[in-house]
Amino acid sequence: MVHDVISLVLSAGALISAETARPGGPRGVGDKADIDVEVELLLREGLLRVKECDFWGEETGSVLTGARHCWVVDPNDGTTDFLAGRPGSAISVGLLRDSVPVLGVVYAPISVRGPDCIAWQYGMSGLLRNGLHVCPDVNALQLDANSVVFVSTAAYQQPELNAALCAPARFSPMPSIAYRLARVAACDGIAGVSLYSVSPHDVVAGHALLRAAGGDLLDQDGQPIRYDELNKPLCQSCFGGNVSASQRLAARPWRQQLSIT
Incomplete structure (x- = not known):
């Protein structure tokens, strides 16, 4: 198929x-x-x-x-x-x-x-x-200076804050949360982040790819995202990829520091 x-x-x-x-x-x-x-x-x-x-x-x-x-x-x-x-x-x-x-x-x-x-x-x-x-294994990666966190292109506007929030990894801005998650699944990066509300059409395909690479997709509280209701936003923010790194990133004060509303 x-x-x-x-x-x-x-x-x-x-x-x-x-x-x-x-x-x-x-x-x-x-x-x-x-x-x-x-x-x-x-x-x-x-x-x-x-x-x-x-x-x-x-x-x-x-x-x-x-x-x-x-x-x-x-x-x-x-x-x-x-x-x-x-x-x-x-x-x-x-x-x-x-x-x-x-x-x-x-x-x-x-x-x-x-x-x-x-x-x-x-x-x-x-x-x-x-x-x-x-055959990538995203959970074999470490959140360190050699790793990359994919974020939205809005990060270009506040590079210092994004650098601090992604540390010790580097941050890389790019469009499309779906493609961010896909590239993480291929081990181009350790995690992909969206700080804005996402709906199922934004992330289901990328989530599938993460599953294949041993990763998962978490909400702003570090909890796994599931799809019991398709007709509403899934979360305020999402963090996908290496599970440990995604949990660490989700715990950081993104919304406060970047003034996301």
Whole structure:
């Protein structure tokens, strides 16, 4: 199944790449891009052919019947950064089974690494990254000066505070919490952070990838995030990756020091 989803997501990514190359740049304003709806319509149709089940999408709404399986989709996580011309927004496709992430595909068509697709489904050992099998273990990493914490691009505005909050690790700003979590699952970093409220479509796919790499996704209290209710925000903040490092990071005064409301 995961190969069918990868193929579909790569096709959707081509639409995002083409949109970026439009004369005058991508259509949209603020946190809404025209291409997001177009991509989600393509994904919705294709995913329901791969597996007919419930569907939860950011742009086109949901069909929740209580089925065991549910597709959870963000067609372009990081739209604001995408419209501002920053690389690193990502397509995020996750599959829940009985509210547990069992498949994730996160694809950044345009990133500092080039096109980057990271995928997993339940039963696989390790991950597929750009078609190659890798077996990362995020819990083998240490929170030290050699590690990296991925944070949002808002960190550029307060670099000293972010450096202190991520210490002794370095911080690296990038769009898309989905892609932050995916890169952590691939052991590019030790943890990914979102200081803003996230919904299931933001994180289910990245959470699936973390599970494959031995990590987890925690809320602002250091508690594991679960998906019993899809129609509401999951948490105020999330910290995903190496479990010990994520717990340590979650305990730090991010909201007070960075004046997050």
